[in-house]
Amino acid sequence: MSDDTISRRRAWLMAARPHTFPAGISPVVVGVGVAYALGVFAALPALAALVGALLIQIGANFANDYYDAINGADTEEREGFTRVTQAGLIAAAEVKRAMYLAFLAATVVGCYLVYVGGLPIVVIGLASIAAGIAYTGGPFPFGYHGLGDVFVFLFFGVIAVVGTVYVQAAAYAPAFPLTPPTGTLPTAAFVASVGVACVSTAILVVNNVRDMETDRKAGKYTLAVRIGYTWSRVEYVALLVVAYLVPCWFVTHGFGYAALLPLLSLPLAASVARTVCRYDDAAHLDPALTRTGRTLACYSILFAVGLAL
Template sequence: MSDVDVSRRRAWLMAARPHTLPAGISPVVVGVGIAYALGVFAALPALAALVGALLIQIGANFANDYYDAINGADTEEREGFTRVTQSGMIEAAEVKRAMYLTFLAAMVVGLYLVYVGGLTIVVVGLASIAAGIAYTGGPFPFGYHGLGDVFVFLFFGVIAVVGTVYVQAAAYAPALPLAPPAGTLPTAAFVASVGVACISTAILVVNNLRDIETDRRTGKYTLAVRIGYTWSRVEYVALLVVAYLVPCWFVANGFGVATLLPWLSLPLAASVARTVCRHDDADHLDPALTRTGQTLALYSVLFAVGVAL
């Protein structure tokens, strides 16, 4: 096996950005916990939701790598994790093809979820794929216009958690419903989604905080570029505060004190927040990006276990 082959496999792994995958897995984990607590857990829809979420996450990562390169947002001055298109490790056309193939695979998985959840899943699935492309591609890439935080909050938080609960609950109703069956969109799912959405968005905040200077020079006006270092840090801390307040709603609504288990991840969250508030260089913020992802993963597992108990 040659070094070239190893290098190429590593390049594709870098393009998939495994450090971002907690943002795809965590909403499904929380959605499974909520479904179990409400007595509507269904293994096969949950598994399909997980695979679909990961495929959309990876497809969005390919899209981001490709469009940032061709739009000139990725340059040699950019700090942080290597982008394979900009660096020339993989041809742009190959990355674009991989993006479309990955989204196609997500659609194939989605066919089963459409059978379970009906028209609602068609709308949500197509919107998720379109948003993954439009984040950095298309005539109005909203990641370049300060809307990336909203995108992550909605699609990797609210929609992902609620959608996971929905397909499990819908499995107990007649197949191919034209509208969500009664009881398939519980309030608890929406509230739980806010915690995941906040920490998922915090991951993006760290990424954009690190890239403020290079993004500004290349015309990529993320929210961090628009509001600056201080307010980006305020946003980061506020997102964490809201996430850790979410379990209180579950205690107040009879789910039991076990739903406070996510608080066990607070020391990690506080440690990362200190780093984010004190530093703006890649040497500190790249590890903070990874550790925010770890915070999300730990928070989500603890949340799922706590609410299920």
């Protein structure tokens, strides 16, 4: 195997951004925990939801890499993880093609989920793919207009968790329902989704705080650029506080004290929060970004286990 081959494989891995995968996997994990607790766990829909979520995550990462480069948001001044299009490691046309292939693969997986969940899954799937592209592409890239946090909260939190619970519960109903069958959208799914949504959004906050100055120069007005360092840090801490209050709701609604297991990840979250509140350079915030992702993974696994218990 030549060095060029190894370099190319590494470049594609960098473009896929595996450090962001917890944002795609964690909602499905929590959705499985909720479904198990409610007695509607279904293995095949859960697996399909996981694969579909990862494919959409990868497609969105390719889209961000491509559109940030051609829109001029990624420059040589940008700190943080390397963007392969801007760095010239992979041609822009190839990254764009890979984006479409990832979304196509997600659509193929989604066909089974559509059979199980019906028309609601068609709406969710198309909206997720469209949002993944529109985050940095299209005539109004909402990641450039301070709406990225809302996007992550909804699609990598609320919709992902509730959708995972839905396809499992819908597996016990007739195939291809036109509207959600009774009992497939439980309140517990929505409440659990808030915790995941908050920590997922916190990942984006770290990323945007790190890139604040270069984003401002490039005309990319993320929420962090709009509200500044202080309020971005307030947002980060507030998101974590809400996330760790969510398990308390489950204890007060009959799920037992095992639902408090996510609190075991609180020391990690507090440690990362201290870093985010003190520093704004890539040397500190790149590790903080990774550690926030680990916090999300730990939180979600513990939450799912606690709910299942």
